[in-house]
Amino acid sequence: MESSFNLVAYILLLAAVTLSLISLWRPNKYTGTLALAALVLSFTSLTLALVLRSITGGRLPLATLYEFALLFAWGILLFYFISRKMIKSDLLMVLVALLEVIILSYSNTLSSGTRPLMPALQSIWLQFHVLTAIIAYGAFGLSFCLGLIYLLKEKGYDSIGESILPPLAKIDNLLHWSVAVGFPFMTLVLITGAVWAEEVWGRWWGWDPKETWALITWLIYAAYLHARKTYGWRGKRAAIMAIVGFLAVLFTLFGVSLLLPGAHSYV
Amino acid sequence: MAGNNREHPYFTFLSSMKLGLLLLLLLGVLASLGSFLPQGQPAGFYRAYYGELPGRLIVLLSLDHLYRSWWFITLGAILAVNILTCSLRRVKKAPGRRGWGSIILHLSILVILAGAVISGVMGRHTYVEIGVGDSLDLAGRGFPGQVLTVKDFKIEYYENLQPRQYISSVSLKTADGQEIEQDIWVNRPLKFKGLKIYQTSYGWLARGQAVIDGKVVPFDLASGRGLDIDPGKNLKLMFFFIPDFDEQGGSLHSRSPLPNNPRLAVVLFQDHQVTARQVLAEKETKTVDGYPVTFSGYRYYTGLEIKKDPGVGIIYTGFILLLLGFALRYLVPDKHVPERAPHDS
Numbered sequence A: 001m002e003s004s005f006n007l008v009a010y011i012l013l014l015a016a017v018t019l020s021l022i023s024l025w026r027p028n029k030y031t032g033t034l035a036l037a038a039l040v041l042s043f044t045s046l047t048l049a050l051v052l053r054s055i056t057g058g059r060l061p062l063a064t065l066y067e068f069a070l071l072f073a074w075g076i077l078l079f080y081f082i083s084r085k086m087i088k089s090d091l092l093m094v095l096v097a098l099l100e101v102i103i104l105s106y107s108n109t110l111s112s113g114t115r116p117l118m119p120a121l122q123s124i125w126l127q128f129h130v131l132t133a134i135i136a137y138g139a140f141g142l143s144f145c146l147g148l149i150y151l152l153k154e155k156g157y158d159s160i161g162e163s164i165l166p167p168l169a170k171i172d173n174l175l176h177w178s179v180a181v182g183f184p185f186m187t188l189v190l191i192t193g194a195v196w197a198e199e200v201w202g203r204w205w206g207w208d209p210k211e212t213w214a215l216i217t218w219l220i221y222a223a224y225l226h227a228r229k230t231y232g233w234r235g236k237r238a239a240i241m242a243i244v245g246f247l248a249v250l251f252t253l254f255g256v257s258l259l260l261p262g263a264h265s266y267v
Numbered sequence B: 001m002a003g004n005n006r007e008h009p010y011f012t013f014l015s016s017m018k019l020g021l022l023l024l025l026l027l028g029v030l031a032s033l034g035s036f037l038p039q040g041q042p043a044g045f046y047r048a049y050y051g052e053l054p055g056r057l058i059v060l061l062s063l064d065h066l067y068r069s070w071w072f073i074t075l076g077a078i079l080a081v082n083i084l085t086c087s088l089r090r091v092k093k094a095p096g097r098r099g100w101g102s103i104i105l106h107l108s109i110l111v112i113l114a115g116a117v118i119s120g121v122m123g124r125h126t127y128v129e130i131g132v133g134d135s136l137d138l139a140g141r142g143f144p145g146q147v148l149t150v151k152d153f154k155i156e157y158y159e160n161l162q163p164r165q166y167i168s169s170v171s172l173k174t175a176d177g178q179e180i181e182q183d184i185w186v187n188r189p190l191k192f193k194g195l196k197i198y199q200t201s202y203g204w205l206a207r208g209q210a211v212i213d214g215k216v217v218p219f220d221l222a223s224g225r226g227l228d229i230d231p232g233k234n235l236k237l238m239f240f241f242i243p244d245f246d247e248q249g250g251s252l253h254s255r256s257p258l259p260n261n262p263r264l265a266v267v268l269f270q271d272h273q274v275t276a277r278q279v280l281a282e283k284e285t286k287t288v289d290g291y292p293v294t295f296s297g298y299r300y301y302t303g304l305e306i307k308k309d310p311g312v313g314i315i316y317t318g319f320i321l322l323l324l325g326f327a328l329r330y331l332v333p334d335k336h337v338p339e340r341a342p343h344d345s
């Protein structure tokens, strides 16, 4: 059951990519609306998959990399829907849908078994840790896509209509908003992680690669917020920093698990 | 206020955002370097792995223990001074409620860093292995006045025999004569007046005796350890506990982690080569290449991490202040600053 909802979510995302691309190429009312509908249904399907997984596993799906990949995709979509209150851009929709497809494709290569929780993972702090990470990384995922469309617009694809690319200042403001929302939650990710590590291993910080990369992510976004506030670093440089910040997120989640050994190797 | 233009230029630089940004990004880059280079290996490792010259350079620049190196810590200290001076400057400017939130937020980072320093300087920890039924005076491990007794250790399993929980029942006698009894499990350490004891590891102990050159030598060793018979000839009697021995297969692997069919494998090693081996049931005696060995019993030992760290309380205080700062900075309405919605430019 769960896997069929996953498959449906995946197919709908592919449909959203296709439809939103068509609507970029030949702007019209229908394909854009259809693409959005596909995204909403995909989100629903993903939610159902996660709910089913919780029921069959007898626990919240917060423990394996596969589970987190699904939650990550879920969080980014959530923030995309919120962003539509402020910006409607077809190009943004293409990028978000593409990012979702990439994350879900990657999740398919991970083992999806529902193993019971090993002792180290049986902690309320782990649950807070992952829940705050969904919000932080969802917001950062949105800011990444906004950073990309900012750079594209800057590069001179300026002649296209506003439905595709909103004005630069609008993108920049929404980008700042999403980083400013993500940052306190990223702080919570670090704090809950430290408290959990202290409870489980007796060390609140150990420079384990995953911890280190979460801290690096935090430092990059702190730099973004300060540069923007006190230097007025808006626009291009800020967009680049937001993109680099999200690359650090991706590396924390997937690169570290693959390349760098550490205590977190099970997540 | 008016004093600003009489500031020493060093102070201006030290409290500047320019330096702050530089440090945030520099610390990020250096921290990432440390995640790619294996940390804490012996010097020879780096030369063997990265080549003679790069290996020497890594050790020379302390990149092998980057996070403890003097220059990494110095950069952290400069960031702390930067945050402090920059915050003090802002305190003078009569900040509103949100401004105070921001200042608390920044100062809390200093509290966390101070806690980390105290943790590094004053924190003590040690790892002990104690057999079920045994007591250990922790004075020898740097925790005087405490005696720890392990009354029981057990493992709970899921249906698929994956461990669900490791549980040590311990009693701690303290310097002031109190006795605390508690079960310790993963994610639930014993906490008593700043002392914390964590469930970290476990293993099997095998007990018995060997007769070596006419002398009876009793042993009570963790599985995988052994007795040196003749160090000169590199002769060693090793013991491996097999909780669930497979009679048919004859291999030394255990069928399950449960002690359903306990055996002791006794292996004689000469120059790291196996020269003889026997598998003993409980209470059984067999001769291993001329050495009679008796297997008299087995039990668990539990591996516990013991620690006392006055820094942790300070760090947690810093965490709470940090969250409080965020709440004030973002959630409390400020009369002076109008709310900025993201869609107005």
Ligand code: HEM
Pocket: A180, A183, A222, A225, A226, A229, A230, B015, B016, B017, B018, B019, B020, B021, B079, B082, B083, B086, B087, B099, B102, B105, B106, B109, B329
């Ligand atoms: C790890 C280090 C730091 C963290 C996590 C941090 C965090 C923050 C946050 C979350 C904000 C609010 C940003 C916004 O509303 O857009 C902020 C603002 C600010 N920070 Fe930092 N900061 C750090 C280091 C520094 C340093 C080193 C300085 C000074 C050199 C500094 C000076 C300021 C100033 C002047 C503001 C603007 C006032 C405000 O909006 O609250 N910060 N900081």
